[in-house]
Amino acid sequence: MTSDDPLLVVVAGPTAVGKTSFAIDLARRLSTEIISADSRQFYQEMKIGTAAPTTVELSQVKHHFVHQLSIGDSYNVSRFEEEVLGQLEKLFTTHRVVVMTGGSGLYINAVCHGIDLLPDPDPVIREALKDMLATSGIAALQQELRNVDPLYALQVDMANPARLMRALEVCRMTGVPYSSLRSNKPRKRPFRTVKLGLELPRELLYRNINHRVDAMMEAGLFEEALALYPNRHLNALNTVGYRELFDHFEGLVSLEFAVTKIKVNTRRYAKRQLTWFKKDREYLWFSPEDMSGVMALPELMELTAK
């Protein structure tokens, strides 16, 4: 990698830390565009509850991968990786730097380092495994995994049905152990990467989250969720901010309780994001206020100097 190679600046961090406005500010300073790496802002029907960039924000900087899907579309990390790499190739013909921002750590990793080539889920097999879990319990999944992929059985969290089902699904589809297809080797990318993590004191972050949820309700989250309620079983809608309201529509909980629950679950989501990003030692951490600190990074100084 040389400084002639184009640069991807990743702006990550927990939800409600201020990634959107920071990334827009940064992209404008660098005269470039934004790739969104947010697995829920992909869906055009989910605007308020995902805190997607507003129309004003979208008009300030060209965004990619925002609202490009409909909730019924099936999508996954692998497709995201492929499509973003394609988009970056185009953008790098006219830009020396591109900003990617979002809170979906797995998706960011897929773009930066790649993921192994594994089969997409087969709906029939996945259904069969769900049935198996429902009727025979997790022990049955664990047993099958020990038989077909003893190596992975030792590595995986055996208490996590989602992990077990995915592994078994791949084993059944390919006929070989899931673990034999996992290399976890980083791919070479034709660009350099700088990873920025935005961070706020926990207390402040949680205050932001609570306020933002209230703001979402004022902005019409209730109505947005109600309109999507008939589609509540879609994966896209298995999302904080929507499923709590669905519980309310079902008559299970009061509206007040649902809103409180959204706040709690959003805080937990933020915590999980922090755990994910903190583990990756490549991240450089900044306050969302500290744009000058970010602009002083050598990789960015060099871009703006010319």
Added chain:
RNA sequence: GGCGUCGUAGCUCAGCUGGUAGAGCAGAGGACUGAAAAUCCUUGUGUCACUGGUUCAAUUCCAGUCGAUGCCA
């Protein structure tokens, strides 16, 4: 003012007839390869309101003080 009830973890509360305390929620930490805003794992010491008394021993019994609350006036 009188009578009663209550005062235990950030919150809601359990603690039978005395042996220094435990649940849910919140919170904290972690995992993570096509569901990832998903999915899963781990994690509960606090002057038991305060001050005295009884007792080998008091969160638990007794008295008083303070606070909360209900009914009566």
